[in-house]
Amino acid sequence: MTVILAVAALLALGCAIILLNSRTILSFSYKNRQISGSLLVCRCGIVYDGMTGQAGIALGRFRRYFKPKAAVAPRAEIPKRVSPPKRRRRRPSLSAIVVTMRAMVIFAGRILSQVRVDEARFDLRPVIANPAVAGMAYGWTRAFYGVFPSARKIVDFSPDFGAGEGVVSGRVTFSIANRRILLSVWELLWNLPIKELVRYFFSKRGV
DSSP, X not given: OHHHHHHHHXXXXXXXXXXXXXXXXXXXXXXXXXXXXEEEEXXXXXXXETTTTEEEEEETTEEEEEOOOOOOOOOOOOOOOOOOOOOEEOXXXXXXXXXXXXXXXXXXXXXXXXXXXXXXXXXXXXXXXXXXXXXXXXXXXXXXXHHOGGGGGTEEEOXXXXXXXXXXXXXXXXXXXXXXXXXXXXXXXXXXXXXXXXXXXXXXXXO
């Protein structure tokens, strides 16, 4: 039994170290007028495929999508029973509301300040019917990229001449260190008026 507890403690410690040294990754992609996204922690989390409209879970390279539930026919309405008047919670004091709002704003600011943009790539390939306009647009973009070559790593604008629809696609990836999230959550809990909030959620009075 002692050996099992020791192994479990080592595994828990290892998982905690990996979690603290990893990052939470939020990514969005747009292609063919469909938006896909994922939220991963240690390569595990939730994913959404815009092409199929299905959400699922990710475990490393493994992806498991769940089919959306079929629409259920509405049931016949049942007459509602008259329920007794609800009891409402006591309102927190104005000072508690101000402190809570201030703590939430500081928390949001700290989280946003730690977010890192890991990838931002956009491909714009419009189709222009007029060959003269298409040639001028293509020449201007080549000249612009000649002066600012690094801009092409973010936005690749390549107009083309012909018929059909253009192509617009992109991908944006954000990440934040998990230890920063935990530290910000701890500071948020430290700044919140916990006693006042607990009294608000658990104490009620009549109407």
